[in-house]
Amino acid sequence: MIALADCNNFYVSCERVFRPALRNRPVIVLSNNDGCAVARSNEAKALGIPMGAPYHQIKKLCEWNGVTVFSSNYELYGDMSRRVTSVLARFAPDMEVYSIDESFLNLSGVKSPLLLSQRIRKTVGRWTGIPISIGLGNTKTLAKLANRLAKKKKTGCFEVSAGQDEVLSGIPVEDIWGVGPRLSIRLQRVGLTNALRFARAPSSMIRSIGGVTLERTQRELSGIPCLEMEQVPQPRKNTCSSRSFGRPVESLSELEEAVANYAVKATRKIRSEGSLASALQVFIKTNRFREDQEQYSNARTLAFDEPTDDLIRVVKNAKSLLRSIYRKGYAYKKAGVLLIDLIPKGAQQGLLFEEHGNPRRKEFVDALEEVASQYGQACAFLGAQGVKQKWSMRREMRTPRYTTSWDEIPVLKR
Amino acid sequence: MTRGGKREGAGRPKGSNHYGEKTRPVRIPVSQVDRILRFVKEKENQLPLYACGVSAGFPSPADDYLEGVLDLNTHLIREPSATFFVRANGESMIGAGIHDGDLLVVDRSAQAKDGKVVIVALNGELTVKRFRKDKGQSWLMPENSKFQPILLKEEDDTHLWGVVTSVIHSL
Numbered sequence: 184m185i186a187l188a189d190c191n192n193f194y195v196s197c198e199r200v201f202r203p204a205l206r207n208r209p210v211i212v213l214s215n216n217d218g219c220a221v222a223r224s225n226e227a228k229a230l231g232i233p234m235g236a237p238y239h240q241i242k243k244l245c246e247w248n249g250v251t252v253f254s255s256n257y258e259l260y261g262d263m264s265r266r267v268t269s270v271l272a273r274f275a276p277d278m279e280v281y282s283i284d285e286s287f288l289n290l291s292g293v294k295s296p297l298l299l300s301q302r303i304r305k306t307v308g309r310w311t312g313i314p315i316s317i318g319l320g321n322t323k324t325l326a327k328l329a330n331r332l333a334k335k336k337k338t339g340c341f342e343v344s345a346g347q348d349e350v351l352s353g354i355p356v357e358d359i360w361g362v363g364p365r366l367s368i369r370l371q372r373v374g375l376t377n378a379l380r381f382a383r384a385p386s387s388m389i390r391s392i393g394g395v396t397l398e399r400t401q402r403e404l405s406g407i408p409c410l411e412m413e414q415v416p417q418p419r420k421n422t423c424s425s426r427s428f429g430r431p432v433e434s435l436s437e438l439e440e441a442v443a444n445y446a447v448k449a450t451r452k453i454r455s456e457g458s459l460a461s462a463l464q465v466f467i468k469t470n471r472f473r474e475d476q477e478q479y480s481n482a483r484t485l486a487f488d489e490p491t492d493d494l495i496r497v498v499k500n501a502k503s504l505l506r507s508i509y510r511k512g513y514a515y516k517k518a519g520v521l522l523i524d525l526i527p528k529g530a531q532q533g534l535l536f537e538e539h540g541n542p543r544r545k546e547f548v549d550a551l552e553e554v555a556s557q558y559g560q561a562c563a564f565l566g567a568q569g570v571k572q573k574w575s576m577r578r579e580m581r582t583p584r585y586t587t588s589w590d591e592i593p594v595l596k597r
Numbered sequence: 598m599t600r601g602g603k604r605e606g607a608g609r610p611k612g613s614n615h616y617g618e619k620t621r622p623v624r625i626p627v628s629q630v631d632r633i634l635r636f637v638k639e640k641e642n643q644l645p646l647y648a649c650g651v652s653a654g655f656p657s658p659a660d661d662y663l664e665g666v667l668d669l670n671t672h673l674i675r676e677p678s679a680t681f682f683v684r685a686n687g688e689s690m691i692g693a694g695i696h697d698g699d700l701l702v703v704d705r706s707a708q709a710k711d712g713k714v715v716i717v718a719l720n721g722e723l724t725v726k727r728f729r730k731d732k733g734q735s736w737l738m739p740e741n742s743k744f745q746p747i748l749l750k751e752e753d754d755t756h757l758w759g760v761v762t763s764v765i766h767s768l
Contacts, residue, residue: 201723203758204720265680310679311703311705594683597686597689
């Protein structure tokens with residue numbers, strides 16, 4: 184038996200733990216730069232605020248209905264996610280963290296999975312303050328499907344087995360995990376409108392529509408496990424660090440600062456995973472929604488002569504790539520740095536005439552990273568990253584980082 | 598000319614790796630790699646606590662009695678994933694040793710029994726009081742005669758947030 188534990192309206196729930204006054208009130212959380220609604224409380228959903236709605240379109244609606252609006256507080260969400268995950272891990276050592284708010288748990292061998300699920304749900308709720316729902320099924324796809332239904336149950340837990348025709352027939356085909364919007368249109372066209380019809384369709388037909396991947400989804404719906412639990416996250420092939428700017432950026436020097444920061448961030452990611460990057464890409468874009476403005480976007484890639492995780496080298500190269508694609512006179516909205524073809528450290532091919540990196544440089548970068556991780560990133564950084572960072576993200580309605588910063592922990596009422 | 602077999606002098610000279618000494622591969626189950634690396638990292642960051650003062654200059658006989666580390670986290674935190682820190686505000690709990698601005702360690706996994714100091718969400722705000730159960734009624738008791746006890750009623754919007762397990766008071 185596989186369980187999918189999913190945090191309810193996760194970002195909103197994180198905010199509510201520290202702001203109990205917001206219980207039972209409409210709350211939304213906005214994406215980076217306060218762009219669009221990425222999390223909604225049930226009360227906000229009931230007001231008709233759609234997922235992904237641009238904030239400027241719903242601002243009035245929010246004001247009229249007293250919706251509390253937050254900028255995203257990723258430090259808080261990341262820490263709360265870590266807590267939820269570690270409580271879950273006590274109940275099922277064999278688990279797969281699927282996303283920031285979802286984990287699959289392997290409950291095979293458990294006598295009464297539904298009872299255990301209720302205990303898990305209660306414990307997570309009490310310990311972390313985050314409400315979760317648990318869906319149970321013989322396969323990951325069924326567990327995922329059961330989770331949708333669990334959200335509507337009072338108990339927050341629900342089990343779906345392959346034989347439950349009446350349950351499957353009530354599920355629209357586009358709600359099945361692994362059936363995207365494009366596939367669901369093709370499936371509906373041939374009459375496969377719900378999960379039951381999809382599960383009963385001849386497998387050759389399913390394969391012709393969506394290939395073996397879709398056929399696997401179909402088998403999973405019939406209770407035949409085809410997707411393994413992935414305990415160890417697959418090493419990433421690429422990593423990207425990019426953000427939209429808080430305001431349009433025109434000058435090369437500000438763009439350089441931003442790109443240097445993204446390069447540092449991306450390099451830190453690969454260093455923490457113990458990987459080396461084989462190539463580097465830098466891209467810049469103007470705001471394509473501003474049709475009144477001149478548009479420009481470009482990207483350029485460079486291959487390192489040997490895979491590297493050298494911060495300084497990545498930053499230097501990122502800046503020179505940027506300079507080669509930068510055009511004056513545009514209002515840039517976004518930039519990013521992509522590290523490509525990551526390979527695990529130790530598996531790299533050496534150069535014929537050169538040692539791996541410069542040992543003094545390596546020591547310097549390691550020392551810099553240690554200082555930054557011990558004393559905060561504001562203590563030691565590269566000059567290229569800039570001091571003021573005027574271009575940085577807009578998060579005007581962010582709550583304090585209640586759990587990750589001593590200066591911002593909750594203060595009790597007098 | 599011979600084919601195959603050992604070629605003398607081939608490969609990297611012995612001991613020329615970047616550790617400057619012989620190395621040995623150790624097998625770790627893939628699923629445990631992250632855990633073990635994290636464990637080693639954590640240990641490296643902890644300061645060893647010596648059984649007696651360290652005398653500089655010559656090797657201390659006490660080195661044989663290295664007693665591992667004292668970690669305040671393990672002393673103050675029983676359940677890391679359920680533990681939060683909050684800051685006290687005001688003097689209503691002065692009798693319990695909680696001063697204005699003190700740091701409170703809050704364990705959400707602990708049972709809020711009669712007599713425990715708890716964090717309660719009371720009408721939408723977090724507050725610290727002593728929890729009392731008496732004849733079927735629940736009370737929030739301040740520890741300062743200038744404040745009134747609060748009787749918890751059904752209609753109040755209250756829920757227990759966590760149990761205060763330690764106070765950290767800076768002098």
